[in-house]
Amino acid sequence: MTTERDFVADHRDDLLADLDAWLRIPGISAQPDRHDDVRRSAEWFADAARRTGFPTVEVWDDGPWLPAVFAEWRSADDDAPTVLVYGHHDVQPVDPLELWHTDPFDPTIDGDVLRARGASDDKGQLLFHLLGVRAHLAATGRTSPAVHLRYLIEGEEESGSPHFEQLLATHRERLGCDIVVVTDTGMVAADVPSTVTGMRGMVSATINLHGPDLDLHSGVFGGAVPNPATAVAELVAALHDADGRVQVPGFYDDVVELTDVERELFAKVPVDDAQFLQVAQSRALSGEAGFTTLERLGARPTAEVNGLGGGYQGAGTKTIIPSDAFAKVSFRLVADQDPAKIINAVEQFVAAHTPDGIATSVDWEGDGVRACLVPIDTPAYRALTDAISAAFDGAQVLPTREGGSGPEAGLQHAVGAPLVFLGVGLPDDQIHAPNEKVTLSMLFKGAEAAALLWSGLARVSARGLRG
Structure with a gap:
């Protein structure tokens, strides 16, 4: 046979x-x-x-x-x-x-x-x-x-x-x-x-920030009214601490951690960081401290800024305080993280990092996937x-x-x-x-x-x- x-x-x-x-x-x-x-x-x-x-x-x-x-x-x-x-x-x-x-x-x-x-x-x-x-x-x-x-x-x-x-x-x-x-x-x-x-699962959204109802002359109004472009920069900068951990409250509460056996097996997987950087055309590794590249890529949750904008984007200068700014963000999730809970936590995080005079809204791309x-x-x-x-x-x-x-x-x-x-x-x-x-x-x-x-x-x- x-x-x-x-x-x-x-x-x-x-x-x-x-x-x-x-x-x-x-x-x-x-x-x-x-x-x-x-x-x-x-x-x-x-x-x-x-x-x-x-x-x-x-x-x-x-x-x-x-x-x-x-x-x-x-x-x-x-x-x-x-x-x-x-x-x-x-x-x-x-x-x-x-x-x-x-x-x-x-x-x-x-x-x-x-x-x-x-x-x-x-x-x-x-x-x-x-x-x-x-x-x-x-x-x-x-x-x-x-x-x-x-x-x-x-x-x-x-x-x-x-x-x-x-x-x-x-x-x-x-x-x-x-x-x-x-x-x-x-x-x-x-x-x-x-x-x-x-x-990994994922939830993604666009965070919209609105300040003045029209673009303002930065010489006349700058320093006296809140700037949504500054606010969005501060918001995304607050997403991570110096060790690369996501700062959304409760973000890690339900994460299933790698077992010692899994980490031992992961360590046997031949991952060449130099080759990885070459494929990524990047000059440095980054991410959550205390984890290998392979662990970061698949076993740890992340927050990423996928796009950022607001105000004048053309050639030369246009000295304004823009009326609006936005950030496109996505959160990769690992086992036992509930997309609904993460959505709620992110919305609370955005509210806590919204200065007076700025209105925010978060538009989610569906309910996410587990x-x-x-x-x-x-x-x-x-x-x-x-x-x-x-x-x-x-x-x-x-x-x-x-x-x-x-x-x-x-x-x-x-x-x-x-x-x-x-x-x-x-x-x-x-x-x-x-x-x-x-x-x-x-x-x-x-x-x-x-x-x-x-x-x-x-x-x-x-x-x-x-x-």
Whole structure:
């Protein structure tokens, strides 16, 4: 009987052919004139799932969301746990087009690298799952997976998943599961297998400050009335202390701290600060004192000023006291921080730092998203890391944290099941940027890990997966 690795190796051309066909569809969810292409992308993946053997495949377009794909393949073992695989088939815009070295929708292979928009984020990672299912069946001799498999492939993730919660509510009865496997992340390096153990949440807002009802001559009124531009500068300067800690009262009250074991494992992750600075094109590190770069990036909450403005911005001088000023801010959150509580605390902080004569308002970009956390002492996590380790010839699998934010916590809350992350993207894949690429050998290892994972999860009871 063939092994999972042998099957993947023998069917690499299948994955490459599917990638070439799917990546040619410019399903950019952020651009309305590409929404027909988003539909074509959903239909393409639905057909690929049927070809793989999924007996139930549906394109969900029965709401305000762009088309999503649902696929289900029940195990012949009725008491098998149910696994929901989450990913997305839409892609980012390609602008600026002139910075691409190749056509973003004409996949180009150079050695072990395939370059196209969506190659890593997220089409390549979804296709390794389809190959992984086939490898799982071939290696085990089964005619159905060892777990009840469900796929939910979203079509709006690259636009911020604006209707995802509605989609989840509409189809909640179809999405019940014991564990969610997210396949929209990556690893720290090609030779360092790792898995994400948390994604940060976020709230963001524009803080508006209004002083006089019109711009005033600074010679006539300066020094005698409050200046909103000065006030906004003082406000954002007060966000952090000298050690980089956020000064919003109660900001850290609910933060789940890293355990000693997690910090020991994080310390094994090879992060080169000099290389990090080179990628960031920055000349210095910064952030909360007492934490490493990796810990700051994924395991600690932050406050960032994303934009600042007010008053005259043109050439030369215009000596005024401006009527208005603003700051755009965002707060990345970690596990157990409640976006609603942070919103309330920030509003109190703004009020406390508003001088007399200045009126402030805080306009929030929605209700925010929660962070999610993967405990590393669970049977689900061990099954995942065992599968990844086997695909990487027994190497230790290290935990990392994802600094960005996504809909995963909302999905976890909606289905009431824990998460694990199986992703094989690399830091230099240039997702969201020109010249996005994927390393093909990583996709093949991802397919092998997925094939092994279904057998590993099947050995854990549904109750065991849920903890």
